[in-house]
Amino acid sequence: MSGLSHIDEKGRAVMVDVSGKExxxxxxxxxxxxxxxxxxxxxxxxxxxxxxxxxxxxxxAGIMAVKRTPDLIxxxxxxxxxxxxxxxxxxxxxxxxxxxxxxxxxxxxxxxMEALTGVSVALLTIYDMCKxxxxxxxxxxxxxxxxxxxxxxxYVRREYEDKDTM
Amino acid sequence: MSGLSHIDEKGRAVMVDVSGKExxxxxxxxxxxxxxxxxxxxxxxxxxxxxxxxxxxxxxAGIMAVKRTPDLIxxxxxxxxxxxxxxxxxxxxxxxxxxxxxxxxxxxxxxxMEALTGVSVALLTIYDMCKxxxxxxxxxxxxxxxxxxxxxxxYVRREYEDKDTM
Amino acid sequence: MSGLSHIDEKGRAVMVDVSGKExxxxxxxxxxxxxxxxxxxxxxxxxxxxxxxxxxxxxxAGIMAVKRTPDLIxxxxxxxxxxxxxxxxxxxxxxxxxxxxxxxxxxxxxxxMEALTGVSVALLTIYDMCKxxxxxxxxxxxxxxxxxxxxxxxYVRREYEDKDTM
Amino acid sequence: MSGLSHIDEKGRAVMVDVSGKExxxxxxxxxxxxxxxxxxxxxxxxxxxxxxxxxxxxxxAGIMAVKRTPDLIxxxxxxxxxxxxxxxxxxxxxxxxxxxxxxxxxxxxxxxMEALTGVSVALLTIYDMCKxxxxxxxxxxxxxxxxxxxxxxxYVRREYEDKDTM
Amino acid sequence: MSGLSHIDEKGRAVMVDVSGKExxxxxxxxxxxxxxxxxxxxxxxxxxxxxxxxxxxxxxAGIMAVKRTPDLIxxxxxxxxxxxxxxxxxxxxxxxxxxxxxxxxxxxxxxxMEALTGVSVALLTIYDMCKxxxxxxxxxxxxxxxxxxxxxxxYVRREYEDKDTM
Amino acid sequence: MSGLSHIDEKGRAVMVDVSGKExxxxxxxxxxxxxxxxxxxxxxxxxxxxxxxxxxxxxxAGIMAVKRTPDLIxxxxxxxxxxxxxxxxxxxxxxxxxxxxxxxxxxxxxxxMEALTGVSVALLTIYDMCKxxxxxxxxxxxxxxxxxxxxxxxYVRREYEDKDTM
Numbered sequence: 001m002s003g004l005s006h007i008d009e010k011g012r013a014v015m016v017d018v019s020g021k022e023x024x025x026x027x028x029x030x031x032x033x034x035x036x037x038x039x040x041x042x043x044x045x046x047x048x049x050x051x052x053x054x055x056x057x058x059x060x061a062g063i064m065a066v067k068r069t070p071d072l073i074x075x076x077x078x079x080x081x082x083x084x085x086x087x088x089x090x091x092x093x094x095x096x097x098x099x100x101x102x103x104x105x106x107x108x109x110x111x112x113m114e115a116l117t118g119v120s121v122a123l124l125t126i127y128d129m130c131k132x133x134x135x136x137x138x139x140x141x142x143x144x145x146x147x148x149x150x151x152x153x154x155y156v157r158r159e160y161e162d163k164d165t166m
Numbered sequence: 167m168s169g170l171s172h173i174d175e176k177g178r179a180v181m182v183d184v185s186g187k188e189x190x191x192x193x194x195x196x197x198x199x200x201x202x203x204x205x206x207x208x209x210x211x212x213x214x215x216x217x218x219x220x221x222x223x224x225x226x227a228g229i230m231a232v233k234r235t236p237d238l239i240x241x242x243x244x245x246x247x248x249x250x251x252x253x254x255x256x257x258x259x260x261x262x263x264x265x266x267x268x269x270x271x272x273x274x275x276x277x278x279m280e281a282l283t284g285v286s287v288a289l290l291t292i293y294d295m296c297k298x299x300x301x302x303x304x305x306x307x308x309x310x311x312x313x314x315x316x317x318x319x320x321y322v323r324r325e326y327e328d329k330d331t332m
Numbered sequence: 333m334s335g336l337s338h339i340d341e342k343g344r345a346v347m348v349d350v351s352g353k354e355x356x357x358x359x360x361x362x363x364x365x366x367x368x369x370x371x372x373x374x375x376x377x378x379x380x381x382x383x384x385x386x387x388x389x390x391x392x393a394g395i396m397a398v399k400r401t402p403d404l405i406x407x408x409x410x411x412x413x414x415x416x417x418x419x420x421x422x423x424x425x426x427x428x429x430x431x432x433x434x435x436x437x438x439x440x441x442x443x444x445m446e447a448l449t450g451v452s453v454a455l456l457t458i459y460d461m462c463k464x465x466x467x468x469x470x471x472x473x474x475x476x477x478x479x480x481x482x483x484x485x486x487y488v489r490r491e492y493e494d495k496d497t498m
Numbered sequence: 499m500s501g502l503s504h505i506d507e508k509g510r511a512v513m514v515d516v517s518g519k520e521x522x523x524x525x526x527x528x529x530x531x532x533x534x535x536x537x538x539x540x541x542x543x544x545x546x547x548x549x550x551x552x553x554x555x556x557x558x559a560g561i562m563a564v565k566r567t568p569d570l571i572x573x574x575x576x577x578x579x580x581x582x583x584x585x586x587x588x589x590x591x592x593x594x595x596x597x598x599x600x601x602x603x604x605x606x607x608x609x610x611m612e613a614l615t616g617v618s619v620a621l622l623t624i625y626d627m628c629k630x631x632x633x634x635x636x637x638x639x640x641x642x643x644x645x646x647x648x649x650x651x652x653y654v655r656r657e658y659e660d661k662d663t664m
Numbered sequence: 665m666s667g668l669s670h671i672d673e674k675g676r677a678v679m680v681d682v683s684g685k686e687x688x689x690x691x692x693x694x695x696x697x698x699x700x701x702x703x704x705x706x707x708x709x710x711x712x713x714x715x716x717x718x719x720x721x722x723x724x725a726g727i728m729a730v731k732r733t734p735d736l737i738x739x740x741x742x743x744x745x746x747x748x749x750x751x752x753x754x755x756x757x758x759x760x761x762x763x764x765x766x767x768x769x770x771x772x773x774x775x776x777m778e779a780l781t782g783v784s785v786a787l788l789t790i791y792d793m794c795k796x797x798x799x800x801x802x803x804x805x806x807x808x809x810x811x812x813x814x815x816x817x818x819y820v821r822r823e824y825e826d827k828d829t830m
Numbered sequence: 831m832s833g834l835s836h837i838d839e840k841g842r843a844v845m846v847d848v849s850g851k852e853x854x855x856x857x858x859x860x861x862x863x864x865x866x867x868x869x870x871x872x873x874x875x876x877x878x879x880x881x882x883x884x885x886x887x888x889x890x891a892g893i894m895a896v897k898r899t900p901d902l903i904x905x906x907x908x909x910x911x912x913x914x915x916x917x918x919x920x921x922x923x924x925x926x927x928x929x930x931x932x933x934x935x936x937x938x939x940x941x942x943m944e945a946l947t948g949v950s951v952a953l954l955t956i957y958d959m960c961k962x963x964x965x966x967x968x969x970x971x972x973x974x975x976x977x978x979x980x981x982x983x984x985y986v987r988r989e990y991e992d993k994d995t996m
Contacts, residue, residue: 004209004220005298008749013219013295013720015727019689019746019770025351032305043170053179054170056345056554060406061240063347064562067402067410068238070731072287073294074227074724078731078745081410082351082440085340106351106440108746108770113294120286120305121238128239128279129179132171135321139198139286139308144301155301174583179554181561185523185580185604191849222720222843226904229845230728233900233908236565240558244565244579247908248849248938251838272849272938274580274604336541336552337630345551345627357683364637375502385511386502388677388886392738393572395679396894399734399742404566404619405626406559413742414683414772417672438683438772445626452618452637453570460571460611461511464503467642467653471530471618474637487633510917511886513893517855517912517936568897572890576897576911606912606936668873668884669962677883677959696969707834717843718834725904732902736951737958738891777958784950784969785902792903792943793843796835799974799985803862803950806969819965 006075015075021108026149030115031160032142033098034123040134041092044126054129055088058099062086062122066103069117079107081114086122099123100145110150116142172241181241187274191248192315196281198308199264200289206300207258210292220295221254224265228252228288232269235283245273247280252288265289266311276316282308338407347407353440357414358481362447363492364474365430366455372466373424376458386461387420390431394418394454398435401449411439413446418454431455432477442482448474504573513573519606524647528613529658530640531596532621538632539590542624552627553586556597560584560620564601567615577605579612584620597621598643608648614640670739679739685772690813694779696806697762698787704798705756708790718793719752722763726750726786730767733781743771745778750786763787764809774814780806836905845905851938856979860945861990862972863928864953870964871922874956884959885918888929892916892952896933899947909937911944916952929953930975940980946972 008014044054063084070078083104090097101118103111123139130137147155174180210220229250236244249270256263267284269277289305296303313321340346376386395416402410415436422429433450435443455471462469479487506512542552561582568576581602588595599616601609621637628635645653672678708718727748734742747768754761765782767775787803794801811819838844874884893914900908913934920927931948933941953969960967977985 004295006223006295007219011219012749012751013223013723013727014750015730015745015748017747017768019768053173053177053554053557056551057172057179057240057558059345059551060555060558061238063345064403064406065238066347071728072227072231072234072238073291074223074728075291075294078410078742080412080440080744081347083349084347085344086346087344104349104351108744112297113290116293116305117290120290124279124283124286125239125241127282128241129170129172131278135310135313135318136323137309139282140306142305143303147301152301157302178583178585179557179561180584181564181579181582183581183602185602219720219723222717223724225717225843226721226724229843230901230904232845237562240562244576244908246578246910246938247845249847250845251842252844253842270847270849274578336627338555338627339551343551345555385505385509385886385889388883389504389511389572389890391677391883392887392890393570395677396735396738397570398679400570404559404563404570405623406555407623407626410742412744412772413679415681416679417676418678419676436681436683444629445622448622448625448637452622456611456615456618457571457573459614460573461502461504463610467645467650468655469641471614471640472638475635476633479633484633489634506915510915511889511893512916513896513911513914515913515934517934569894572894576908578910606910668959670887670959671883675883677887717837717841721836721843721904725902729902736891736895736898736902737955738887739955739958776961777954780957780969781954784954788943788947788950789903789905791946792905793834793836795942799977799982800987801973803946803972804970807967808965811965816965821966 028111061125065121066118194277194281227291231287232284360443393457397453398450526609526613559623563619564616692775725789729785730782858941891955895951896948
């Protein structure tokens with residue numbers, strides 16, 4: 001046994017059987033950040049003043065990506081997403097934007113990959129809008145913060161607890 | 167002027183005009199990594215032995231994501247992708263898999279976002295396949311390594327030069 | 333409170349939580365029309381005679397669009413569509429084609445946006461096929477005719493009741 | 499001959515041959531509006547104040563829909579979109595939001611359907627966000643304002659000229 | 665009555681109503697094969713030795729296509745796919761690769777089209793990778809092997825029973 | 831060297847470089863058939879009489895699938911499709927529908943996979959609409975008939991020459 005749920009006994013990728021699992025409420029929360037020059041954060045915040053399109057675009061892109069997770073990640077199940085929330089926190093001091101994505105659903109498997117995909121695409125969207133100013137940006141620290149529901153129980157990541165709140 | 171190319175003078179998101187630009191050969195190379203327990207790297211490599219489906223699935227997912235970049239990133243142009251290469255380097259010592267994505271095309275705008283999207287989705291696919299073993303994985307260090315073609319000229323990132331080669 | 337269900341207390345777009353809602357049968361019916369020259373209606377009906385591809389193409393495009401609603405409308409939930417019916421009524425006298433779309437599903441939220449999207453894409457498809465003849469066409473009068481199921485109860489639009497029946 | 503460019507001599511739908519056409523710069527501009535109660539316009543504008551997510555979401559959805567036009571409209575060609583701009587004008591007096599979409603590209607066929615699709619999806623997105631307040635909204639007056647490039651020459655619609663400017 | 669479930673009494677395509685059906689576990693298994701020169705099978709198997717990307721790519725493409733069936737087949741319902749398994753059996757003697765696809769789900773309608781679509785796209789992917797060697801390949805014998813669940817009961821195809829096992 | 835163009839020297843799948851190739855006019859024509867009971871062909875043709883939705887739906891689905899080929903086949907390039915034509919020939923005597931798909935484009939690589947994908951999805955769509963009548967249908971004989979343009983020159987398949995004409 002490989003321990004990898006998506007690999008069968010012959011080493012082949014499979015989409016694992018969830019058809020017999022019960023539908024329960026499941027939630028996942030992920031985070032990640034993009035590091036950029038203060039000049040870029042400042043341009044983004046100034047561009048943001050009148051209409052907010054920069055952060056709005058990233059939020060919308062993240063929400064839409066959550067729904068398209070099974071189109072992107074080969075072995076992810078199509079899930080009836082119940083709620084998506086994306087939060088973006090710019091920090092001038094640290095030269096970064098932190099993205100949070102919370103996903104909630106009633107289904108047969110978890111919302112973990114959906115939350116991580118939402119964070120990734122929101123950050124890529126910010127990258128796209130700031131790349132004319134700063135080519136050295138870095139997307140980093142993408143991880144699961146919390147997960148509830150399902151047989152694997154409640155998971156909470158300690159590392160970011162004090163620093164990040166959504 | 168905000169300095170952000172995708173925001174017009176009123177702060178609204180726009181897809182910028184590239185219709186007058188010349189078609190030239192453009193290349194971009196990006197990298198990123200996923201950190202996981204050695205137990206997870208080991209399971210992934212063992213699962214890999216007979217058929218290689220774990221890393222293959224991530225490579226295929228990354229290549230397909232490159233082509234879908236304009237569907238994910240709201241203001242990205244649809245580009246005639248000419249070549250995509252995804253390379254994945256597992257390291258037992260560091261407890262990580264590093265992903266590289268190289269994209270080449272003849273078009274009116276660059277391949278930067280495509281290479282970054284390919285890296286992100288390849289890493290998310292590895293996450294998905296290893297998450298039953300390790301919930302504390304982190305996707306990190308996603309950045310542009312090199313970019314050629316277009317009016318902004320040749321960009322090379324110094325930071326990863328010694329460490330990473332595709 | 334803004335009264336807008338998709339905007340949270342900070343003015344941010346969110347996909348609202350439906351995970352706790354009960355699954356019930358929900359139906360929605362929408363309509364819309366495209367106004368064109370009689371010459372264009374006539375060409376469309378003549379083109380229609382042998383194989384019916386003009387109106388068939390619009391019907392198929394509308395049905396497929398219903399299923400892709402959550403890919404198009406950022407905050408729409410992915411719903412398990414149970415039934416879709418598209419009806420197209422050409423009128424030589426009025427110089428118009430009226431489109432109706434009925435959607436039925438068992439789910440946690442309504443079918444309203446799906447029916448409106450089906451109507452819109454069916455009409456855009458007719459526009460596409462007739463645009464060589466008439467550039468002054470107008471798509472107009474897209475609205476909800478009826479909606480049942482869900483906590484907001486039964487809605488019927490009075491305005492088109494005598495004129496339109498699907 | 500049916501006069502319909504997408505229907506062949508046997509009445510079958512075909513995607514017409516543009517492979518021999520020259521690549522030229524083409525532009526199209528379309529408009530449309532959504533009529534709603536003043537209460538709904540007011541809620542939308544208030545919701546808009548802090549972050550602008552309502553109109554931003556509609557703009558982003560419209561831009562993304564422009565790129566997906568060939569996925570929605572069966573006989574549309576996949577075009578290398580060069581520029582997209584969506585403009586939304588709320589009017590408290592008239593109880594409406596007017597949407598404009600301008601598309602520019604260098605390609606073998608026009609940008610007309612792309613601009614109309616961008617308008618339609620931007621308006622549907624506004625509908626979705628306001629439907630909790632007003633179920634009697636109507637999407638109306640979707641039409642082409644102007645089109646340049648291609649063998650059919652320059653088209654300008656007279657009707658909306660005084661009223662609408664993008 | 666036409667006997668065709670997707671055609672209404674007026675000959676129009678409809679997506680049939682499944683909203684009142686009960687959710688039950690449903691399974692389908694399909695097969696198909698691609699015939700090619702032994703030279704091509706041999707190249708594919710040699711290419712396969714180090715990393716297995718040829719057959720892995722086909723497996724991943726087939727699994728992803730299963731999830732996208734309702735995007736491709738106009739009147740197919742969107743189903744909550746529970747499990748997908750793709751098996752590929754190369755035969756040097758017969759000069760062929762046989763593909764099997766098994767799909768399992770808990771839903772209101774069957775998994776038949778999903779399994780057939782998975783087989784078709786897996787075989788097209790193999791075709792794509794071998795077409796530089798052999799242009800005379802043929803994809804053939806795509807059919808349903810078995811189907812359970814739903815009111816139409818248990819179906820087993822006799823023809824391939826001895827020859828094929830997944 | 832494996833001889834497989836999509837596999838690099840390490841056995842990894844890559845999307846091959848076409849960015850340096852010249853844009854030329856390329857055409858491909860593919861065919862395939864679905865075998866069914868005469869009862870099913872008859873129902874399909876009767877259902878076809880008033881509005882033609884059965885064969886129209888298959889034609890539209892095939893045309894749309896041609897445009898989505900790079901979304902389905904992992905290593906296919908996104909091509910600017912110039913023309914698509916789908917032809918469907920029912921035969922009561924043989925109990926079959928034969929599908930032809932012709933694709934023409936000006937691009938850097940061929941239209942072969944697009945034509946084969948169009949045939950496959952058109953046939954799957956017919957299967958879907960007839961499956962209530964006949965569960966023993968078989969999709970078979972999918973192959974390339976002709977290919978022009980590109981460095982590999984003109985390919986014509988002899989086998990079906992007398993039998994099939996589009």
